[in-house]
Amino acid sequence: MPVATAALPGVPAAFTGRDEDLARLMPVLDPSAGSDLPVVICAVSGLGGIGKTALALYAAHRAVAEGWFPGGTLFVDFRGYDKDPVTADQALLTLLDGMGVRSSDLPQTANAQYALYRRLLAEERRSMLLILDNASDPEQVSPLVPGTDHHRVLITSRDRLTDLDARLFDLDVLKPEAAAELIDRSLRLSDGSDDRAAREPDAVAELVILCGLHPLALRIAVGMLRKRRYRSIASLVGELREAEDRAGALGVRPVFEVAYGQLAPEPARLLRLVCLAPTAEVSGEAAGALAGLGLEQTAGLLEELATSHLVTPVPTGGDVRWRLHDLVRAFGASVVAGDADLRAEGEAARERILEFYHRWTTAADDRLNWLPGMPEPERFADVAEALAWLDGERTGLVGAAQWAREGRHASLAVKLTVRLTRYFDWRRYYDEWSGLARIAQEAAHRAGDVVGEIDAWDRLAMALREVDKPEEAIAAHRHCLALLQAVGDDRRVANAWDGLGLALTVAGRFEEAIDANIRVLDLRRAAGDRRNEGNSWNHLGIALHEAGRVEEAIDAYTHARDLYEAVEDRNRAGMAWHNLGNALMDAGRLPEAMDAYGNSRVRHREFGAWYHEGTALWALARAHEAAGHPVEARTAWLDAAEAFARADATEEAAEAQSAADALT
Structure with missing residues (x-):
């Protein structure tokens, strides 16, 4: 996955030679300038490494310094020419994250996420700049274009994105004078007394031609010259000519070969x-x-x-x-x-990084699922540390899990996908979750890994359920159950029936869901699995409640609450208290509902789950309003606004504050 950042990446220190390109680009970026386009998009195209990103970032920094974009900037690298380029849906999640929408604030479906994204851009009256870097296809970026003309979009690509309604800028290699200036400025930047470029103009002229006037090749050549401070530029020119003769090709490869060959x-x-x-x-x-x-x-x-x-x-x-x-x-x-030996070395490296990712993802997952009495997980002292590591390594984790497509890495990659389940659910990355689960399922099937395939089907079903595809989730859970007939693993059988019950509930097939949840209860009671028995009671309560059997739902939620409290699972206890409050409300038992919501609020606060605390307080405020308690309702609304604010749920915080203000 990409990372959307509001802090613009830096520009190479010796950036030069693009005055004409900037003179064309800057007036189009200026939000105060008029335009005949509904949304102003600038698309900069050119060869790989030619400096498109550097130009875009230089222009963006200059625009920010001019005060053109008080609404902020967002930068996303689409990795358009990688094996697995970033999709629009993936970029959308990171753009929303960069705009402060994350975790429980994030809508579950892609359509709802796009709707929220467009609404936030429309409501942001201050001009923003979106830099969509390294795109290879208009479909990567077109769904992310704002619907208003006061924002600006700057796209870079190796291809001319002619299908976009955009101002197109073709970026060429540097002119010889600018390339020579880049070499001189870069050498003097690291050593003010380095005057080799001034002393060897002919060698510099040859060097820029050997580098194809290509900025990336030129910077790598400068790196070699800095290392060989007391050797002439002409000596490097000679080495590059020899490499060019060996390679039988022009362009940047001879520069890469010489730079690589000079490394220890x-x-x-x-x-x-x-x-x-x-x-x-x-x-x-x-x-x-x-x-x-x-x-x-x-x-x-x-x-x-x-x-x-x-x-x-x-x-x-x-x-x-x-x-x-x-x-x-x-x-x-x-x-x-x-090279055969280097290929073997590379395969060993890939195994090592998969093992590294699996070890620490397992530790982070253990921390996210940790309860008092369990062994302390490795490394991560609390949930915040675990989430921070997973967030930082997320791109690599997803890329490594995709290696499951390759048979020799399938087993570890499938295990990694399974261990990412809780994290994806926590951060609400459901589309990404379902995509990896499909890859894992197919890989495990090819490898004949029945247990891995069962786990992958189970995770896929969970993700499908969360993106409101219950019938597909039901089918996936049934695949699990069919495979489990040959395995005989009671724990996994219970998990599959539990997931099936939830999917049936989402699909509105309540009586079937009730039967499935009762079956799970029997399995978990027989196994003495008290924590997961609590899950079964909670899920049974949901099915009963949806079926209109409110008193039975109250009884089921009460069982779930008691089991969660007994095993000190404060997070799930808070959810059971909340569900119990909802059922009590529907039964007209308002005082008991208020007590349940209050307990839910306390449990979530203990766990630091601010968004869930806000929802408990929201429900408590509604209960007080129904009971005719305006003072208590206003207090609950204010507390809800504070909790939502702590969770960065600005919209919910504003609505809660508005509800409180209405009661003054």
Whole structure:
């Protein structure tokens, strides 16, 4: 998955040679300028590595400095030329996250997410700039275009996106004078006394031609020159000419070959291996896992590669991630593919990073599911730490899980997908969840891994249920049950029936759902599984409540509440209290409903689940209003507004505040 960031990435320090391009682009970006387009879109196209992103970011920083976009900026890399480019739906989730919509605020279905996104953009009267970087297809970006003309969209792509109603800007290589200036400025930037470019104008002229006037190749050449401070530019020109003769090709590859050949063995090995990472941007920790090295040693090697412009540091909060241009990744992958020993080394690296991701995802998942009395999970002291790690590694985790398509990695990738279930549910990434579950199911089936296939079908069914596809979820749960006949695993059988009961409830097939939940209860009672027995009572209560059997639902919710309280599962206890309050409300038992909502609020507050606390207070306020208690209702509305604000649920907070104001 991509990351949408409101903090614009930086621009290369020696950015130069684009004055004419900026002169064309900046007036179109200016929100105060008139336009004959309903939405102003600028699409910058050109060769890979030619500087499209650098130009877009330079223009964006300049526009922000001019005060053109008080509503903020959002940047997303679509990785359009990777094996698995980012889809519009995936980018939408990260754009919403960048706009402050996350977790429980996020609508479940894609249609609802798009509707919220468009509404937020329409309501934001201050101009915003969306930078949609590295797109390969109009379908990646067109659903994300705002519907109003006061925002601006800046797209970069190697292709001319002629199907978009956009102002198209074709970016060419640098002019010889600008390329020579880039070399001179870059050398002087690191060492003010480095005057080699001024002393060797003929060698500089040859170097820029050998680099094809291509900015990425030029920066890598500068990286080599900085390392060989007391050697002439002409000496590098000679090496590049030899590499060009060996390769029998022009362009950037000879530059990559010489730069790679000048690396010491350890940084060269790390470069090859990070080129095999599941995504173009990795954490230092993930890079270390690929290479089987410690963090400190890995950081030093990455910094060395950064001085050669083969990787780029990307500050993220208090940490640094490392990004590779896709041309560099393609070069590194080709080096590995061309040598049997390096291919074996690469496969071992992929196994290591899968094991790394699985180990820490398991620990994070254990923390998300932890209850008093359970063993303490590795590494993560609390839920916030676990979620922060999962958020930071999310792109790599999803990319690695997609390796399940490759038979040799299927088993670990399927396990990784299973362990991501709670996280995807927590963050409401249902489409991503269902996509990985489908990949895992198909991979496990091909590998003959029946247990893995059962787990994948189960996770797929859960995701389908959450995106309001109950009939497909029912079919998936039935696949689980059919496969389980050959396995005989009572715990998994109970889980499959439990999921089936929930899907039947969502589908409105209440009597079937009730029967399924009763069957689950019998299985879990027989196993002495008290916590999951609580889940069964809660799910039975939901089915009974939906079927109109309110008193029976109250009894079921009460059983669920008592079991959750007994095992100290405060989070689920809060949900059972809330469900009980809803049933009591429908039964006209208002004082008992108020007590239930109050207990729900307390449990969620203990767990730090602010959004759920807000919903409990919302329901409590409604109950007080129904009972004719305006003072108590207003207090509950105000408390709800505070809880929603803590959860960054601004819309709900505003509605609760408005309800409180109406009672003054």
